[in-house]
Amino acid sequence: MSINQETVLSQSKIKQRPNWFKFDVRAYTMIGALLSIWVLFSLLHDRFLSPTNLSNLFLQMSVTSILAIGMVLVIVAGQIDLSVGSLVGLTGGIAAILNVWYEWNTIPVILATLGIGAAIGFIQGWIIAYRAVPAFIVTLGGMLIFRGVLFGTTGSVTIAPLTPSMKAIGQSYVGDVIGWVFGIAALAVAGYLVMRKRAARAKFGFDVEPFAVSVLRLGVIGALVIGFVYLMNSYKGIPVPFVMVIVLALIFTFISRNTTFGRQVYAIGGNAEAARLSGINIKRRILLVFVLCNTLAAIAALVLTARLNAATMSSGQNYELDAIAACVIGGTSLMGGTGTIVGAIIGALVMASLDNGMSLMNLESFWQYIVKGGILILAVYVDIYTRQRKKV
Structure with a gap:
C-alpha cells in the first residue's frame, strides 16, 4: 500500500470516528443565554437565585x-x-x-x-x-x-x-419525601433510557459511545436533578404545576x-x-x-x-x-x-x-x-x- 493510500485510509477513519459530544449550536446558545440571564440578574439582585x-x-x-x-x-x-x-x-x-x-x-x-x-x-x-x-x-x-x-x-x-x-x-406543592422520590425516579428513567439506547445501537451494529461517556451524561443529569429537588425543598417543595x-x-x-x-x-x-x-x-x-x-x-x-x-x-x-x-x-x-x-x-x-x-x-x-x-x-x-x- 502506498503512502498516499495509507493517508487517505487514516483520514477516512478519522472522519468515521463518532463524535460523542456533538456541538449543537442552537442548543448550546440557548442554554448559554439562559445561564447568562441568571448570572446577570443574580448580580443585579441578590434575591433572584433564592429558593423562594x-x-x-x-x-x-x-x-x-x-x-x-x-x-x-x-x-x-x-x-x-x-x-x-x-x-x-x-x-x-x-x-x-x-x-x-x-x-x-x-x-x-x-x-x-x-x-x-x-x-x-x-x-x-x-x-x-x-x-x-x-x-x-x-x-x-x-x-x-x-x-x-x-x-x-x-x-x-x-x-x-x-x-x-x-x-x-x-x-x-409536592412534599419533601415525594420530591426526592420523583428525583430518584427521574434518575432511574434517565439511566434506563441511556442503557437502552446503548443496547439498541449495539444490537443493530452501530457504534456505541464509551461507557465512561454514558456515566458522565448520567452524572450531569443526576447533579441537575438533585440540585433542583434540594433547592425546591428548601422552600415549600416542587410546585405541582411544574x-x-x-x-x-x-x-x-x-x-x-x-x-x-x-x-x-x-x-x-x-x-x-x-x-x-x-x-x-x-x-x-x-x-x-x-x-x-x-x-x-x-x-x-x-x-x-x-x-x-x-x-x-x-x-x-x-x-x-x-x-x-x-x-x-x-x-x-x-x-x-x-x-x-x-x-x-x-x-x-x-x-x-x-x-x-x-x-x-x-x-x-x-x-x-x-x-x-x-x-x-x-x-x-x-x-x-x-x-x-x-x-x-
Whole structure:
C-alpha cells in the first residue's frame, strides 16, 4: 500500500470516528443565554437565585410551558394557532363558572374543561384540514370569538373564589419525601433510557459511545436533578404545576420521537407533498395536532385559574405570543419540520426568567415587551441564518 493510500485510509477513519459530544449550536446558545440571564440578574439582585424566587419562577413558567408543548406540534406541522390565549381565558372562565356558580366538584370540572378544549380543537382542526381554510385565519377568528364568548358568558365579571381542591391544582406543592422520590425516579428513567439506547445501537451494529461517556451524561443529569429537588425543598417543595409540565413534556417527547404519529407530523412539516406521496393521511394528522394543542390549552387554563384563584377577563391575553416565542427561542422553526419539546420548555424558562428578573429590578413593563421582542427577532434570524448556511 502506498503512502498516499495509507493517508487517505487514516483520514477516512478519522472522519468515521463518532463524535460523542456533538456541538449543537442552537442548543448550546440557548442554554448559554439562559445561564447568562441568571448570572446577570443574580448580580443585579441578590434575591433572584433564592429558593423562594426560583420556586415562583418555575410556577410562573408553567402555563407558558404547557401551551408551548402543544404549539411545538402545531408549528412543526407547518401550522400556527393564534387562539390558545383566548382559549385559556374561555376554558378557565367555564371552569370557574362550573366550580363557583354551579358548585361542581373538581373532577367533573376538569373533565368538562378538557372536553371543551378538545372539542374546540376538533372544530378548528377540521376547518383547517378538511376545508383548507388557512390556520392563521381560523385561529385568528377563534381568538376573537373565544374572547367575546368569555365576556358574554361571565358578564365581564371576575369569578372567585374557587374551592380548596380546585385551587390546589395551581397553588399546591409536592412534599419533601415525594420530591426526592420523583428525583430518584427521574434518575432511574434517565439511566434506563441511556442503557437502552446503548443496547439498541449495539444490537443493530452501530457504534456505541464509551461507557465512561454514558456515566458522565448520567452524572450531569443526576447533579441537575438533585440540585433542583434540594433547592425546591428548601422552600415549600416542587410546585405541582411544574410537575405537570415535566410529565406532559415526557409524554409528548415520547410521542414526537417514538411514535408513528410524531414522525409523520415532522414529515408533514418538512415536506407536505412528499408526506402525501408516502401515504400519510395529512388531514387526519393536522386535525389531531389541533385537538392536542387545544386540550393542552385547557390544561393551562385550569392551572392559571387555580393559581389566580379566579377567572378574570384578561386571563390568557397575549399568551399565544409567549407560547410561540418560547417555541421559536427553543429552536422550533416557523418553516415547519424542526423543533423539540425540551427546547420549547427551555425557551419558556428564558421568557419567564426575563419577566421575573425585570420585575425584581422594578423595570417598567414596556422594557419587558422590548426585550422579549428583540430576543424573538434574534431567534428567528439565527434559525434562518443556520438554514442558509446548511444549504451552502
